[in-house]
Structures are given as C-alpha cells and as structure tokens.
Amino acid sequence: KGSQHSGGPLTLPPGFTSEVYDEFIAAARQILGEQNVTVITDVAQLSLEHYTDPSKVHDMHNVVEKTYFVASAVLCPRDVKDVQDIMKLCNQFEMPVWPFSIGRNTGYGGAAPRVPGSVALDLGKNMNKILEVNVEGAFALVEPGVTFFDLHEYLVKNNLRDQLWIDVPDIGGGSIIGNAVERGVGYTPYGDHWMMHCGMEVVLPSGELIRTGMGALPDPSRPHPDGLRPDQVPGNRAWQLFNYGFGPYNDGIFSQSNLGIVTKMGIWLMPNPGGYQAYLITLPRDEDLHTALDIIRPLRLQMVLQNVPTLRHILLDAAVSGNKKSYTQKDEPLDDEELDAIAKKLKLGRWNFYGAVYGPEPVRKVLWSVIKEAFSKIEGAQFILPEETKDHPVLQTRSGTLQGIPSLDELAWVNWLPNGAHLFFSPIAKITGDDGMLQYSMTKKRCKEAGVDFIGTFTIGMREMHHIVCIVFDRYNKEKRDRAHWLIRTLIQDAAEHGWGEYRTHLALMDQIADTYSFNDNAQRKLNETMKNALDPKGILAPGKNGVWPSNYDREAWRIPGPDSL
Amino acid sequence: KGSQHSGGPLTLPPGFTSEVYDEFIAAARQILGEQNVTVITDVAQLSLEHYTDPSKVHDMHNVVEKTYFVASAVLCPRDVKDVQDIMKLCNQFEMPVWPFSIGRNTGYGGAAPRVPGSVALDLGKNMNKILEVNVEGAFALVEPGVTFFDLHEYLVKNNLRDQLWIDVPDIGGGSIIGNAVERGVGYTPYGDHWMMHCGMEVVLPSGELIRTGMGALPDPSRPHPDGLRPDQVPGNRAWQLFNYGFGPYNDGIFSQSNLGIVTKMGIWLMPNPGGYQAYLITLPRDEDLHTALDIIRPLRLQMVLQNVPTLRHILLDAAVSGNKKSYTQKDEPLDDEELDAIAKKLKLGRWNFYGAVYGPEPVRKVLWSVIKEAFSKIEGAQFILPEETKDHPVLQTRSGTLQGIPSLDELAWVNWLPNGAHLFFSPIAKITGDDGMLQYSMTKKRCKEAGVDFIGTFTIGMREMHHIVCIVFDRYNKEKRDRAHWLIRTLIQDAAEHGWGEYRTHLALMDQIADTYSFNDNAQRKLNETMKNALDPKGILAPGKNGVWPSNYDREAWRIPGPDSL
Ligand SMILES: Cc1cc2nc3c(=O)[nH]c(=O)nc-3n(C[C@H](O)[C@H](O)[C@H](O)COP(=O)(O)OP(=O)(O)OC[C@H]3O[C@@H](n4cnc5c(N)ncnc54)[C@H](O)[C@@H]3O)c2cc1C
Ligand SMILES: Cc1cc2nc3c(=O)[nH]c(=O)nc-3n(C[C@H](O)[C@H](O)[C@H](O)COP(=O)(O)OP(=O)(O)OC[C@H]3O[C@@H](n4cnc5c(N)ncnc54)[C@H](O)[C@@H]3O)c2cc1C
The missing domain is CATH 3.30.465.10 (Uridine Diphospho-n-acetylenolpyruvylglucosamine Reductase; domain 3)
Structure with missing residues (x-):
C-alpha cells in the first residue's frame, strides 16, 4: 500500500497534476482513514470481472477499451458525515467524484465513472445497514x-x-x-x-x-439523545x-x-398477497409476438395482469440453460430453423410469457381463467405451471422472481459467448403488436448485420413496455466489442428515427441518447444543466452522467467516438 | 374599459410606480389583445363569491382581509406562445405573475396570488382543449x-x-x-x-x-406540417x-x-373495471375511529380496499344535507349529544366509511365479504348499499364520485354557516388508530376553543391518510374569520409538535408550514430556493408559493401575521 501512496494513479482526473492529486489523496486519507482509500496505480487492479465479486474501479463489461472508463481511486465513506466531508474536499480540489452503491450496474457501465480518473465513491462497502x-x-x-x-x-x-x-x-x-x-x-x-x-x-x-x-419534518414523537448529527436523527x-x-x-x-x-x-x-401462482405461456411462432402484445395490453391495464410480466425470446431462455456452444458450432447468428430446433428441445415457444396471479384462490381463479381464455386465441399456445413439471428451469427461477425471491440464475445468459460480457439496449414502446413487431424486427435486422444473436425480452409496465435487448459479446475480442458498440449506436439512431427512446444506458452512450431527447433544441437538457450549475458550481458530482455536463466541462470534447470501423 | 386603461390598479405590485405599471399593461395588451387584459381598478371587481362563477382576482374564501391577496390585473393567454411572451415581458419588468388554471382552489386561496398586486395568469380561459x-x-x-x-x-x-x-x-x-x-x-x-x-x-x-x-423525444412517426411552433408539434x-x-x-x-x-x-x-359497487359502513361511536383505522390499514395495503375510501365525521355528512340552522339554533360547537341526535336523524354513524369494490362480480364478492367481516368487529356497524335505500344522499353522491362521476353536491357543506367560507387544514398521518385518534382529539379540542364545529374526513391513501379538516366560517364576520385563522395557525403548530405536517395549504399559511419542514436548518427549502434563483433569477413566477422565495424578496417582510387577538 505504501507504493500506492507514492505512486500516481493509472489515470489522473482531468486537469490534475500528480502533486495536486497526491494532496487530495492525503486529505482523503485524513478523513476516511488509510484503509478506506485505495489508489489505482496498476492495471492489475482492474482484474475483477465477475458479478459475484464486482470491480469497483472499471467497467467489467467494457465495450470500449477496458482502461478508458476507470477511477483513479476508490473512497469508502464510513458514514454520512464522511460523504459530506468528501464532497467538501472534492469541491476544494474540483475533483470529479462518481458515487455508486454496489457497482453491479453491468450492461450500463458497472461501477465505472463517466469521466476517466474520477474518484469512485463506494457507498455500499461500509454503509450497508x-x-x-x-x-x-x-x-x-x-x-x-x-x-x-x-x-x-x-x-x-x-x-x-x-x-x-x-x-x-x-x-x-x-x-x-x-x-x-x-x-x-x-x-x-x-x-x-x-x-x-x-x-x-x-x-x-x-x-x-x-x-x-x-423526512424534512422533525418528529418530536421519536425522541433521541442530544448531540446527534442530522443524519443520525x-x-x-x-x-x-x-x-x-x-x-x-x-x-x-x-x-x-x-x-x-x-x-x-x-x-x-x-x-403477502395471500396466495400466488406463477405460470408460463409458450407461443410457438415469431409473429405471435404481435398477437400476444395486443392481448397483453388490455389485461395489464385492467390489472388482470397484476405484476410486470415478461415476454421473452427463446434465445434468452436458451442462454440461461446453456451457452451457444452447447447448441451449435456456428459463429453466426442462429436462423429461424435453428431457433425452432432449440425451442423444440427446450419444450418452449419462440416467445415465452412469464406471469403470475396474486391473491386468495377465488381471485386467482378468476384472473387465471381470463388470462387463459385471452391467450387461447394464439394457436398452439401452451399453459404451464411450475408445479406441474421440472422441464423448464427458467419457469422455476421466475416463479421465485415473481414473488420477490432473489437469485443469480439469469447471470448464465451472459455466458452465451466465451468471455461473455453484455450491453443493454433498452427502448420504451407502446404495448401494441405493431410497435412491438416493428421494434423487434428493426433490432433483429441490425443484430444480424452485426453478427450478433438477438437475445431479448419485453417487460410489461402499466402502459408501456421496456424492450430489453441483451447484446452479448466476447470482451477479449476487440472486433466483437466494436461490433457490439456499432450495434447499439446504430440501434439508438434507428430507434430515434421511429420516435423511440431508451430508458437508461451505458456510460458510452449517454451523450448520444441525451442528444435524441431533443425537443425544442434540447430544452430539457438545458434545464438540467442550469440546475446542475446552480447546485454543483464546481461540477464535481458525476459530470456527464446521462448527458448532463456542468459548465466547466466541454460536452463535445468528452464525447465517446463510435468504433473505428466495421 | 377606457377608465381601466388610465386608472391604476387597486394594488400595485411591489416596487412598481403607476407609470411603469401602465407601461407593462400596454405591452401586455400588445401581446394578448385588449380583451385578454383586465386591470383591477375597483373593489367592485372583487365581488364574485361563488364556486360556480369563481373570482380570478381574489380569494373568495378570504381569511385575512379580502383586499389583501389580490391581483392587479388578469391576463388571459390564448396559447402557449402568449404564455412565453408574457413571461419574457414579466422578466423585463420584474413583474410577479401568478398562474392558475381555473381558480377553484378554494380553501387554499382560490385564484389569488401570494404577493399582492401580482398579475394573474388565467390559463384556463382560452386554453381549454x-x-x-x-x-x-x-x-x-x-x-x-x-x-x-x-x-x-x-x-x-x-x-x-x-x-x-x-x-x-x-x-x-x-x-x-x-x-x-x-x-x-x-x-x-x-x-x-x-x-x-x-x-x-x-x-x-x-x-x-x-x-x-x-415528450422530450421528437416522434417522426407523427408527421406534421412544417413551420409549427414547438408547442404545436x-x-x-x-x-x-x-x-x-x-x-x-x-x-x-x-x-x-x-x-x-x-x-x-x-x-x-x-x-372500466367491469363491475362496481359502492357502499357505506356506519360506525356508531366517536371512538370507533380507532378500531376502524386499524381495520382499514391492512385492507388498504392488501388492495382489498382498492380505491381511496373516506372515513367521514357525522357533521360533514350532516352539513351536506342542511346548514347548521336546520339542526340547531345554537351558535357554539355541537356537543356529543347533539351529534348523536343528528346521526340518529340521518340514520348515520358518528363516523361513516364510504368505499367501493371494483371488478367482475366474483372478485367483488370476495372483496366485499372480507371487508364486511373485518368491519363487523365494530359493534353496531351497519352496511348499506346505495341501491337499497334512498335515505342517504351522501351515499348517492359518493356512489358517483367513487366511479369518477363529477358533481357539485358536496359544495353544500360550505354553507354550514351563513356567508360560509372555508379553509382546509390537511395534515398527513399514519393509518393507525392511535395516530388518528390523537390527531382527531387534538383538532377537536382546538376547534372547540375557537368556537368552531369539527367537520372533517380521513381520506385513505396507500400507506397514509390525509386528514382533511374543513374549517367553515362566516366570511363577513371579522371575528369569526380571525378565529378560523387562529385555529389553523394553532393546529399547524400543534401538529408540528407531534411530528405531523400538512400536504398543501392556503396562501396565508405557506410560510408557517414551510418553516415546520425544518430538517437540518431548512435544508430542503434552501435547495428549492437555489433552484428558484437559478431558473428564475428575476423572481417573477409566483414568488413565495409554498414558502419558496426568490432572492429579490425578503421572506420575513412578507410573512402574514396571525390575527390581532382572540
Ligand atoms: C443478468 C442480468 C440481469 C439483470 N436484470 C435486471 C433487471 O431485471 N432489472 C434491472 O433494473 N436491472 C437488471 N440488471 C442490471 C443491473 O444488474 C441492476 O440494475 C443492478 O441493480 C444495478 O447495479 P447496482 O444496484 O449495483 O447499482 P450501482 O452500480 O451501485 O449504481 C448504479 C448507478 O446508480 C447511481 N447510484 C447508485 N447509488 C447511488 C447513490 N447512493 N447515490 C447517487 N447515485 C447512485 C450511480 O450513477 C451508479 O453508477 C441485470 C443485469 C444482469 C447482468
Ligand atoms: C366542497 C369542496 C370539496 C373539495 N374536495 C376536494 C377534493 O376532494 N380533493 C382535492 O384535491 N381538492 C378538493 N377541494 C379543493 C379544490 O376545489 C380542488 O383541489 C380544485 O381542483 C383546485 O382548484 P383548481 O383545479 O381550479 O386549481 P387552480 O386554482 O387553477 O390552481 C391551483 C393552484 O395550482 C397552481 N397551478 C394551477 N394551474 C397551474 C398551471 N397550469 N401551471 C402551474 N401552476 C398551476 C397555482 O399555484 C394555482 O394557484 C374541494 C373544495 C371544496 C370547496
């Protein structure tokens, strides 16, 4: 650790000399104690790659060079006062600081900061009560x-x-x-x-x-000892x-x-709703997506579908059960015939709808009968309950997920390819067959061009759906990474041309997406930047996050370029 | 109208001379046309007093002098561009401007501005599509x-x-x-x-x-003619x-x-939920409030109570059916015996719970049986459906309200007293018998001290309730007004001492309530004021609303004093 103290970080924050940086670190150590400040001096410190033990420093699922989105140091506040003190210190030094809670934001950048060399604020390590x-x-x-x-x-x-x-x-x-x-x-x-x-x-x-x-209102009915800090009250x-x-x-x-x-x-x-039943409805054909979405919309609006159900493409389920190699030797995207073969093997449909009904039995019965009747319009639809079969591992997992039981099972799909990493493309759409099919076919076409399998799911909100496209790539293969990068940039552009926008994104795409939300000359972003400058005049907190840049940063200079070529 | 043009307004905005004010009005007329600008030059223009034809200028339910919270002019933009142009003009003149949509915000100040002499922006008159x-x-x-x-x-x-x-x-x-x-x-x-x-x-x-x-994302799938303004796209x-x-x-x-x-x-x-049934459950005793709230909480959380039901005090229902004179000759607050007599006469309880079940019949049946069973714990509780009797006018109204059919029936309670006006005291509480009883008895006690009948209702949200206390007073009687004013100020203070805060309030009480949300030296208000100053550096838009003052106003100087004495 002594060497870290004297050695400078791999990546200095913008505008910092090593000397000033060292001063900052020394002051941070004063505040947090030695053990809560780690400077990143060595590429070896960027080696963590697994969800179970995630990196706090870089994007484990890097789509640009792994050494680009990296923190210069990790600071672990012990309490709220530490956070406040660190913010004051960062203001003093004009130090960019990137807070995160756990850093498992994979597919969106993980724990990595938008501005290279920012100090990472690892809130979760000590503040976890x-x-x-x-x-x-x-x-x-x-x-x-x-x-x-x-x-x-x-x-x-x-x-x-x-x-x-x-x-x-x-x-x-x-x-x-x-x-x-x-x-x-x-x-x-x-x-x-x-x-x-x-x-x-x-x-x-x-x-x-x-x-x-x-919370802004003090509560004299909850007495407490004198002399507590505000955060302790x-x-x-x-x-x-x-x-x-x-x-x-x-x-x-x-x-x-x-x-x-x-x-x-x-x-x-x-x-606890007093009763619960998960189910799977398999839909045999690709185009059943269209009918299914038009069935789903009114049921969801009516709360017959009480939860956030998902309509998953066969490959998402397939990838949870095994990697690509376990199905095929082929490198190119799978074609319809191969997808059909996989579906048959897994006893699934091309699309698979996972839902649940909640409540006492008589309520569940009514709801389930309405749902069954509605989906029966789709020829070949099958209705499967997790208690009836052990054939469907994803159904078993989702039967837990839909009642709030956490698991790690779904991590498996990230390993669809060797050295699997992923990137989420997550546009919003109306819940209609037309919108869904159009968005799906646009995406599938671009995936094919990029040589990537389409793996995706529609998660059904109250009046819209999040289409979550899981772009899986080999993180050690630059060409494959570039393809994934090209793919998502192209999809964002395609989507904007259809009037679709993303709900959340990876660090590398934040500016591109913020650009698409351009009503009246990006008036909303200007509003956000006015607030940013007023509340953070030194521009220290997560500059560039979601495309919001403080005035001491030049948005254009910080843009992430697309991949060199394809 | 010519005289208005030359005559100055009753109340000039702070810092304005008549000359500068006239200049502003002339420019506003240029933008909006003569017919959309009315200067308030005469007390006669403060004569509208009825909900059905509400004042756009003053608080019809004034608790301080009627001429205090008044606008100097009413501007009626015809479209969004007019609104934008008026904002630019107001910035130029540093003119305070108070927007409202309809102005029926009675009990909270109506259409009146916080800062006397502000120009009122009547959005609803022309922009009502x-x-x-x-x-x-x-x-x-x-x-x-x-x-x-x-x-x-x-x-x-x-x-x-x-x-x-x-x-x-x-x-x-x-x-x-x-x-x-x-x-x-x-x-x-x-x-x-x-x-x-x-x-x-x-x-x-x-x-x-x-x-x-x-809305920030343009939608090329919705084509439109060229040359539209952004707001028209x-x-x-x-x-x-x-x-x-x-x-x-x-x-x-x-x-x-x-x-x-x-x-x-x-x-x-x-x-449309596919089925609907409203109901009333009458609860005979004052203290049934306690049991009822503890019954309600879990049912609401479970969504057995699917909507926002209300637990209404007998006098709220009584006041909808007739004014105080129709029940008693007495001026003082009614006592328990008199309340019991009224309840008996109206075939109601001391508390009356209005709810509804939604959905197809089998679902409604299950829910209604659970609700009935739960409330049967309260001795003497009666279960009444609107189809079974015409005895209960409020039940008939609420059977409409709970399925979204608007009415004016409830306006009647404002006339409990002659020249009836009202003021809402609306604190939030946990849905528990203890909290509810404590809040109710605190309020009842203060009402009695003020010589005011307690008229109130608990509206049950997901995890909290809005206790809506309807303080009715004779608006032509200064002493009664002062009592109402004293009462609400005292209740706000009492509530804060119990850790209760209000969700919304009248112009005259905004600063007092904002003061109570004082965590960490009113840090949240400081945040709001920082944003205010950044987004509205001239402090023109509704200065003082909800206690948020721009830096060109002195909060202390603008405080509304309590009533002279009691
Ligand atoms: C297989 C798989 C499936 C997934 N499924 C889902 C899913 O179903 N739903 C879903 O939403 N996501 C999903 N994800 C994405 C991701 O794993 C989760 O969203 C995860 O919860 C985010 O990581 P985190 O909670 O550790 O957030 P962090 O990485 O701690 O935070 C994410 C970001 O939020 C901000 N932030 C975090 N904490 C704070 C704070 N205290 N103050 C201010 N800002 C803060 C920061 O900008 C930070 O970078 C999935 C990922 C994988 C790999
Ligand atoms: C008998 C009775 C029963 C009532 N019951 C209820 C009830 O059940 N629930 C309830 O909520 N209220 C109730 N009220 C209070 C009130 O009548 C309603 O809340 C009413 O909808 C508010 O008036 P308004 O819609 O005309 O609002 P306005 O007076 O048009 O607006 C109120 C305020 O909102 C802000 N505002 C309005 N429009 C805009 C805008 N376009 N842009 C920016 N700011 C704006 C302004 O500050 C304005 O002063 C009741 C009143 C009475 C007399």
Whole structure:
C-alpha cells in the first residue's frame, strides 16, 4: 500500500497534476482513514470481472477499451458525515467524484465513472445497514449497501416473509438504492422501483444534507439523545409512508442524475398477497409476438395482469440453460430453423410469457381463467405451471422472481459467448403488436448485420413496455466489442428515427441518447444543466452522467467516438 | 374599459410606480389583445363569491382581509406562445405573475396570488382543449382549462365511458392540471392525481418551453406540417405512456412549486373495471375511529380496499344535507349529544366509511365479504348499499364520485354557516388508530376553543391518510374569520409538535408550514430556493408559493401575521 501512496494513479482526473492529486489523496486519507482509500496505480487492479465479486474501479463489461472508463481511486465513506466531508474536499480540489452503491450496474457501465480518473465513491462497502423494516407500514429504510439478497434474507431470518415480500430484478446482487435511482425494474406488482421508493436522504454536491418528503419534518414523537448529527436523527414516522411532503417534490431530480448522493432511502414492501401462482405461456411462432402484445395490453391495464410480466425470446431462455456452444458450432447468428430446433428441445415457444396471479384462490381463479381464455386465441399456445413439471428451469427461477425471491440464475445468459460480457439496449414502446413487431424486427435486422444473436425480452409496465435487448459479446475480442458498440449506436439512431427512446444506458452512450431527447433544441437538457450549475458550481458530482455536463466541462470534447470501423 | 386603461390598479405590485405599471399593461395588451387584459381598478371587481362563477382576482374564501391577496390585473393567454411572451415581458419588468388554471382552489386561496398586486395568469380561459383521449393507452392529454366535468362529459358524449373513467375530487369544477400540480386527491383507484399524471409541457420562468419524460423525444412517426411552433408539434406517442424518460425525472419540481407553468399534461384514465359497487359502513361511536383505522390499514395495503375510501365525521355528512340552522339554533360547537341526535336523524354513524369494490362480480364478492367481516368487529356497524335505500344522499353522491362521476353536491357543506367560507387544514398521518385518534382529539379540542364545529374526513391513501379538516366560517364576520385563522395557525403548530405536517395549504399559511419542514436548518427549502434563483433569477413566477422565495424578496417582510387577538 505504501507504493500506492507514492505512486500516481493509472489515470489522473482531468486537469490534475500528480502533486495536486497526491494532496487530495492525503486529505482523503485524513478523513476516511488509510484503509478506506485505495489508489489505482496498476492495471492489475482492474482484474475483477465477475458479478459475484464486482470491480469497483472499471467497467467489467467494457465495450470500449477496458482502461478508458476507470477511477483513479476508490473512497469508502464510513458514514454520512464522511460523504459530506468528501464532497467538501472534492469541491476544494474540483475533483470529479462518481458515487455508486454496489457497482453491479453491468450492461450500463458497472461501477465505472463517466469521466476517466474520477474518484469512485463506494457507498455500499461500509454503509450497508437495514435501518428499519416496518411491518405495519410495509416498508424498509435502507443504506446504499443493502442488496436485494440482504433485504430478502432479513425478512426470512426474522420470519417476516409471510407478511412482506420485496421486489427484485432478474438478479439479486444489486443494491436497492442503486437500482431504484437508476429507475430499474422488477417483476412483482411492485416492479417499478422508482415509483415504490418513499423518502430519501441526500447529500447535495455542496455537502449539504437534505431529507425529502415528510423526512424534512422533525418528529418530536421519536425522541433521541442530544448531540446527534442530522443524519443520525430518527426520521419522521411518515417519511416512508407519504412521498410528496410539502412544496416542490424533489425526489425525481435525484434519479438518473448527478445532483445528489442518496444515503438513505425508503422502499415500499408488498404485503403477502395471500396466495400466488406463477405460470408460463409458450407461443410457438415469431409473429405471435404481435398477437400476444395486443392481448397483453388490455389485461395489464385492467390489472388482470397484476405484476410486470415478461415476454421473452427463446434465445434468452436458451442462454440461461446453456451457452451457444452447447447448441451449435456456428459463429453466426442462429436462423429461424435453428431457433425452432432449440425451442423444440427446450419444450418452449419462440416467445415465452412469464406471469403470475396474486391473491386468495377465488381471485386467482378468476384472473387465471381470463388470462387463459385471452391467450387461447394464439394457436398452439401452451399453459404451464411450475408445479406441474421440472422441464423448464427458467419457469422455476421466475416463479421465485415473481414473488420477490432473489437469485443469480439469469447471470448464465451472459455466458452465451466465451468471455461473455453484455450491453443493454433498452427502448420504451407502446404495448401494441405493431410497435412491438416493428421494434423487434428493426433490432433483429441490425443484430444480424452485426453478427450478433438477438437475445431479448419485453417487460410489461402499466402502459408501456421496456424492450430489453441483451447484446452479448466476447470482451477479449476487440472486433466483437466494436461490433457490439456499432450495434447499439446504430440501434439508438434507428430507434430515434421511429420516435423511440431508451430508458437508461451505458456510460458510452449517454451523450448520444441525451442528444435524441431533443425537443425544442434540447430544452430539457438545458434545464438540467442550469440546475446542475446552480447546485454543483464546481461540477464535481458525476459530470456527464446521462448527458448532463456542468459548465466547466466541454460536452463535445468528452464525447465517446463510435468504433473505428466495421 | 377606457377608465381601466388610465386608472391604476387597486394594488400595485411591489416596487412598481403607476407609470411603469401602465407601461407593462400596454405591452401586455400588445401581446394578448385588449380583451385578454383586465386591470383591477375597483373593489367592485372583487365581488364574485361563488364556486360556480369563481373570482380570478381574489380569494373568495378570504381569511385575512379580502383586499389583501389580490391581483392587479388578469391576463388571459390564448396559447402557449402568449404564455412565453408574457413571461419574457414579466422578466423585463420584474413583474410577479401568478398562474392558475381555473381558480377553484378554494380553501387554499382560490385564484389569488401570494404577493399582492401580482398579475394573474388565467390559463384556463382560452386554453381549454381536450387534446387527446386515447382509449388504447387509457389516457388523456389536456390543456389547463379542462375541468373534471369537461373530461367526463367528453367521455359520455363520445360513448367512451363504458371503456374509460376519470378520477374526480369531491367536486368537479376544478381543472385537471391545477388539481394534479397541487397534488390533490380523488377517490377511485386512481385517486393520487400526481401519481397518475404522465408527461407535461412546461413554460419555464425564462419563457423557455420544455416537454418532460418521453415528450422530450421528437416522434417522426407523427408527421406534421412544417413551420409549427414547438408547442404545436404532436407529442411523442409514448409521452403519456411512460413518465420518466431519460435522465433526471423533472416533473416533481413543477408540483406545488413556482418553477414553471404547465401548459399541457397527460393524465391516466382508469379502464372500466367491469363491475362496481359502492357502499357505506356506519360506525356508531366517536371512538370507533380507532378500531376502524386499524381495520382499514391492512385492507388498504392488501388492495382489498382498492380505491381511496373516506372515513367521514357525522357533521360533514350532516352539513351536506342542511346548514347548521336546520339542526340547531345554537351558535357554539355541537356537543356529543347533539351529534348523536343528528346521526340518529340521518340514520348515520358518528363516523361513516364510504368505499367501493371494483371488478367482475366474483372478485367483488370476495372483496366485499372480507371487508364486511373485518368491519363487523365494530359493534353496531351497519352496511348499506346505495341501491337499497334512498335515505342517504351522501351515499348517492359518493356512489358517483367513487366511479369518477363529477358533481357539485358536496359544495353544500360550505354553507354550514351563513356567508360560509372555508379553509382546509390537511395534515398527513399514519393509518393507525392511535395516530388518528390523537390527531382527531387534538383538532377537536382546538376547534372547540375557537368556537368552531369539527367537520372533517380521513381520506385513505396507500400507506397514509390525509386528514382533511374543513374549517367553515362566516366570511363577513371579522371575528369569526380571525378565529378560523387562529385555529389553523394553532393546529399547524400543534401538529408540528407531534411530528405531523400538512400536504398543501392556503396562501396565508405557506410560510408557517414551510418553516415546520425544518430538517437540518431548512435544508430542503434552501435547495428549492437555489433552484428558484437559478431558473428564475428575476423572481417573477409566483414568488413565495409554498414558502419558496426568490432572492429579490425578503421572506420575513412578507410573512402574514396571525390575527390581532382572540
Ligand atoms: C443478468 C442480468 C440481469 C439483470 N436484470 C435486471 C433487471 O431485471 N432489472 C434491472 O433494473 N436491472 C437488471 N440488471 C442490471 C443491473 O444488474 C441492476 O440494475 C443492478 O441493480 C444495478 O447495479 P447496482 O444496484 O449495483 O447499482 P450501482 O452500480 O451501485 O449504481 C448504479 C448507478 O446508480 C447511481 N447510484 C447508485 N447509488 C447511488 C447513490 N447512493 N447515490 C447517487 N447515485 C447512485 C450511480 O450513477 C451508479 O453508477 C441485470 C443485469 C444482469 C447482468
Ligand atoms: C366542497 C369542496 C370539496 C373539495 N374536495 C376536494 C377534493 O376532494 N380533493 C382535492 O384535491 N381538492 C378538493 N377541494 C379543493 C379544490 O376545489 C380542488 O383541489 C380544485 O381542483 C383546485 O382548484 P383548481 O383545479 O381550479 O386549481 P387552480 O386554482 O387553477 O390552481 C391551483 C393552484 O395550482 C397552481 N397551478 C394551477 N394551474 C397551474 C398551471 N397550469 N401551471 C402551474 N401552476 C398551476 C397555482 O399555484 C394555482 O394557484 C374541494 C373544495 C371544496 C370547496
């Protein structure tokens, strides 16, 4: 560690000399202690590559050079005061700082910062307490390091799972806060994590601490010892019960943003619905996507489909069961015949719809009969319950996921190719057969051009769907990486030409996508940048995140170029 | 009108001379045309007092002097460009401008501005189109002047009501936009209007125009003639389907705020649930409130109670059926015996719970049986369906309200007293018997001290309740007004001492309530004021709204003093 202290970082932040950088690090060590500051001096420190033990420094699923999006050091605050002190220090040095909770944001950049050489703020390492699980109010209050696994296990250990369920993404290792602030999705009725958050504590770029909603109101009914710091004072007892508070409702500007660091957040938990049944409906033909979406829309609107169900392409399921080699020796994208063969082998359809019904038996019965009748319009549709067969491993997993039981099973599809890495292309669309088919065929065509298998799923929200396209590539093969990069850039462009936009993206694509949200000469981005400059005049907090650049950065100079050629 | 042109306004905006004011008005007339600019030169122009034809100039339910919260002129933009041009003009003159949609915000200040002499921006007069009702996506896109009545009638006229329902507040004359931005509530499953809005178009204080969420993304699939202004261009087809878009989610900062003027907004409509049944459960004793709330909480969390039901005090129902004189000659607050007598006469309980079940018959049956069983724990509880009796006028009204049919019936309670005006005290609480009883008894005690009848209701949200206390007073009687004013100020203070805060308030109380949201030295208000100064450097848009003052105003100097004495 001594060598780190004297040796400079692999990548200095913009405008820094080694001397000034060392000064900053020395001051950071004063604040956090030696053990909570690690400078990245060596490429060997960029070696972590697995979800289970993720890198806190670089993008493990790098689509540009692995050494580009890297932090110069990792700082691990022990508490909120540390976060505040570090923000003050960063202001003093004009040091770019990139906060994350866990760093499992794979497919979107992981823990890596947008601006190379930023210091990474690893919030989750030391700040990982479940502060409260409230059964009566059905909510939890958590710190950044609390993962879906952690909260679920807490419920199990405390015999609370018969009362409360959490909602989980496909895999459970991410943080509840990180996922919610990125507006990630899960699959129970509580699948819209941003909608289901309630109350936040946020450190502003200045280091100032706020609590949003009812959290701004002190609660004398919760007595506490004198002399506590504001962040230590128990929150208002309605903080996790009512989102809006009084006056402007600020929470949204702290999502997908660089305006604050979330140090506590409330999340609503789902009361055990009193009954549950997962199911799979297999749809044999590619074009069944069209009919299925037009069946799904009214059912979802009516809440006959009570949760966030998914309509998954055969290859997504296939990739969970085995890698490409296990199905074929071919390198090119699979064709229709091969997909049919795989579907047959796995006893699945070209598209596979995973849902669940919730509630006491009579309610479930009514709902399930309506769902069955509606899907029966599709010739060859099959209805499968997880209890009836062990044939379908994905159904077994999803039967857990749709009741909020976290797992890692779905990680398998990332290994579809050797040295598998992935990139998510995630456009929003209307839930209609026409929109879905058009978006799917556009995507499939470009995948083919890029020599990539289409692996994707439609996750069905209230009135729109997130089309999640999983672009898998070999991270050690520059040409394949470039193809993936070309593919996503082309898809973003294609989508914009159809009026489709993405809900979230990888560091490398943030500017391109922000450009597409261009109404009235990018007026919304100008608004965001005005707020950014007012709240963060030194431009230190996550500059460039989601295309929002403070005035001391030149957006054009920081653009990520597309791949050299194809 | 000629005299208005030369005569100065009753109340000049702060810092204005008549000459400069006249210059402003002349320029405003240039922009909007003579007929869309009315200067308030005469107290006679403050004579409108009825909800059905509301004042656009002053608070019809004034709790301080009627001539205090008054606009100097009313400007009626014809379109978005007019709004933008007026904002530019206001910036030029540093003219405070107070936008409203309809001005039926009674109990909270109506159309009146926080800063006397502001120009009122009457958005609803000319901008009142239903721009789209989309059945497939179950949403509407509306302009500020569209009322709940308008949208409901549109559905009826176009034979769409068998497919789509709206959600309405107790009375239907308000605007959909005005109510949603104030985070008002209705009573169907879509009762949280802010949650159910989707996509906005906003004129910023600078005059700049943005569209939020997916609205920021141009949609080439919706072709339009060349040369349209940005506000005329058709929105993205996912604008009303997906709220968040990409990057910071800005909508919240335009609610209860002074950062923008909403010119278009999407609102989700509820698909006809395929069946509906309203009901009333009467609860005989005052203390049944305690048991009832503890019964309600888990049912609401479980969505057995699918909508926003209300637990109404007997006097609220009584006041809908007749004024105080029709029950008693007494001036003082009614006592328990008198309340019991009224309840008996009206065949109601001391508390009356109005709900509904939604869905096909088998679903409704299950839900209703669970609800009935749960409430049967309360001795003497009676279960009444609107089809079974014509005895209960409020039940008949609410049977409409809970399925989104607007009415004016509830206006009646405002006339409990002669020259009836009202003021809402609306604190948030946990849904528990303990919290509810404590809040109720605190309120009742203060009402008694003020010589005011307690008239109130608990509206049950997902995890909290809005306790809506309707303080009715004689607006022509200064002493009674002062008592109402004393009462609400005292209640706000009492509530804060219990850790309770209000969700919305009257102009006169905004600063007091903002003060109570004081976590970490009012850090959240400082955040709001930093944003305010950045987005509105001249401080022209609704200065002081919800306690947020731009830097060119001195908060202390603008405080509204409490009533002289009691
Ligand atoms: C196989 C597979 C399946 C997946 N399925 C899903 C899915 O179903 N749904 C889904 O949403 N995602 C999914 N993901 C993507 C991702 O793994 C999750 O979204 C994950 O929760 C994000 O990582 P994290 O929680 O560790 O966030 P982090 O990496 O900790 O944070 C992500 C970003 O959020 C911001 N942030 C985080 N914490 C804070 C904070 N405290 N304050 C301010 N900003 C903060 C930062 O910008 C940070 O870079 C999947 C990934 C894989 C590999
Ligand atoms: C008997 C009775 C019962 C009531 N019941 C309910 C109820 O059940 N639920 C409920 O919520 N309210 C209720 N109210 C209160 C009130 O009548 C409604 O909330 C009503 O909808 C608000 O008035 P409005 O829509 O005309 O809003 P406006 O007066 O038009 O607007 C209110 C405020 O919102 C802001 N605003 C409005 N439009 C815009 C815009 N376009 N851009 C920016 N800011 C804007 C302004 O600050 C404005 O002052 C009730 C009132 C009475 C008298």
